[in-house]
Amino acid sequence: MKDRLFRQTKQRKFILEELKKLKTHPTAEELFLQFKKKMPNLSFSTVYRNLNFLRDKGEILELNLGKYSSRYDADINQHHHFFCLGCNRIFDIYFSSNDMLTRHIEEKLNFKVKYQRRDFYGYCKDCKGKTRDKT
Amino acid sequence: MKDRLFRQTKQRKFILEELKKLKTHPTAEELFLQFKKKMPNLSFSTVYRNLNFLRDKGEILELNLGKYSSRYDADINQHHHFFCLGCNRIFDIYFSSNDMLTRHIEEKLNFKVKYQRRDFYGYCKDCKGKTRDKT
DNA sequence: TTAATTGCAAAACTTTTGCAACGCT
DNA sequence: AGCGTTGCAAAAGTTTTGCAATTAA
Numbered sequence: 001m002k003d004r005l006f007r008q009t010k011q012r013k014f015i016l017e018e019l020k021k022l023k024t025h026p027t028a029e030e031l032f033l034q035f036k037k038k039m040p041n042l043s044f045s046t047v048y049r050n051l052n053f054l055r056d057k058g059e060i061l062e063l064n065l066g067k068y069s070s071r072y073d074a075d076i077n078q079h080h081h082f083f084c085l086g087c088n089r090i091f092d093i094y095f096s097s098n099d100m101l102t103r104h105i106e107e108k109l110n111f112k113v114k115y116q117r118r119d120f121y122g123y124c125k126d127c128k129g130k131t132r133d134k135t
Numbered sequence: 136m137k138d139r140l141f142r143q144t145k146q147r148k149f150i151l152e153e154l155k156k157l158k159t160h161p162t163a164e165e166l167f168l169q170f171k172k173k174m175p176n177l178s179f180s181t182v183y184r185n186l187n188f189l190r191d192k193g194e195i196l197e198l199n200l201g202k203y204s205s206r207y208d209a210d211i212n213q214h215h216h217f218f219c220l221g222c223n224r225i226f227d228i229y230f231s232s233n234d235m236l237t238r239h240i241e242e243k244l245n246f247k248v249k250y251q252r253r254d255f256y257g258y259c260k261d262c263k264g265k266t267r268d269k270t
Numbered sequence: 271t272t273a274a275t276t277g278c279a280a281a282a283c284t285t286t287t288g289c290a291a292c293g294c295t
Numbered sequence: 296a297g298c299g300t301t302g303c304a305a306a307a308g309t310t311t312t313g314c315a316a317t318t319a320a
Binding site: 001080090091093102105109110111112116119120123124125128 | 236251252
C-alpha cells in the first residue's frame, strides 16, 4: 500500500475553519450556500468531497439523522445530540460516562465497540409548552 | 381536523406480517424484492408508502443508519442496535434501563425526551479476530 | 358509493463521479 | 514535474409524488 500525500488547499482549509465556527450542525447544502458568499466559485462537489475527507480523517462528525441530508459537526469531543421535534434545532449533550451498557456489550457479548451514537428526540424547554403532544 | 379512515389492504397486511417474520433489519429494496416473489404485481411505491404508514402509526421502526437506505424493524420493543463494521449485520441489544442521562436531560435541562436511539458500531464476536483494526 | 390505496412512471432530492483544468508540494 | 484537488455537469441511488384505475368499508 502506497503512501498518499494530502494537500492543504485553500478550499479545504476554509471549509474546516468555517465549520468550526458553527454550532448549528448544518447540512452540506447550508454550508455550501453560506460558503459561497465568501468564496464565490466554490463548488458543491468540493464541499461534499472535503466534508467526506475531513470525516474520514476524524476531524469532523457526520450526523445522519433522517433519511435526508446529513448534518456536520466540527466538535469531535465525545458528546450526544438532542433533536428538538418542535424547532428542529440540535442541542449538544455532554455527559460523564459510567457506562454499564457498553461494558455489557464488550464483556458479556464479547464484541468490540469502536464508537457509538446516542440520539434523543423530544421537545426542548422552549417548545415543551407549545406542543399539544402531552404524552 | 377531520377523522381519516384507514383501510386494511392485502398489501399492507402482507407487508407487516412478512416484516414481522424477519430479524434481519432489511432495506426497503430488500423487502420489495422478497415480497415480489409472493405478490408479483406489488409495486415499489406501495412498499414505501406502507412502510412510512406503519412507521407513522408506530407499528414498525425505521432505522436510518447511513446516508443510504433506511432499514426497517418490526420489533418495536425498546431496544438498541449494534452495527458490525465487519459483516454489516445488525444485532439487537436489549437493555435494562436505569438511565441517568435521560433523567438529566429531563430534570436538569427541562426538556421532554420522547424517544431515543443508541447505536453501537464495532466488531462482533465473529469479526473481532479477523480485523487488522486493533485500536 | 366514495375515498383510501394501488401500480406505474416520472420527479425530487441528496450525494457521488468522470474529466479536463488547476495548483500544492 | 507529478499528482491531488477543483469546478462543472452528468450520473447514481433512494424516496416521494401525480394520476388514473382499483378496491375496502
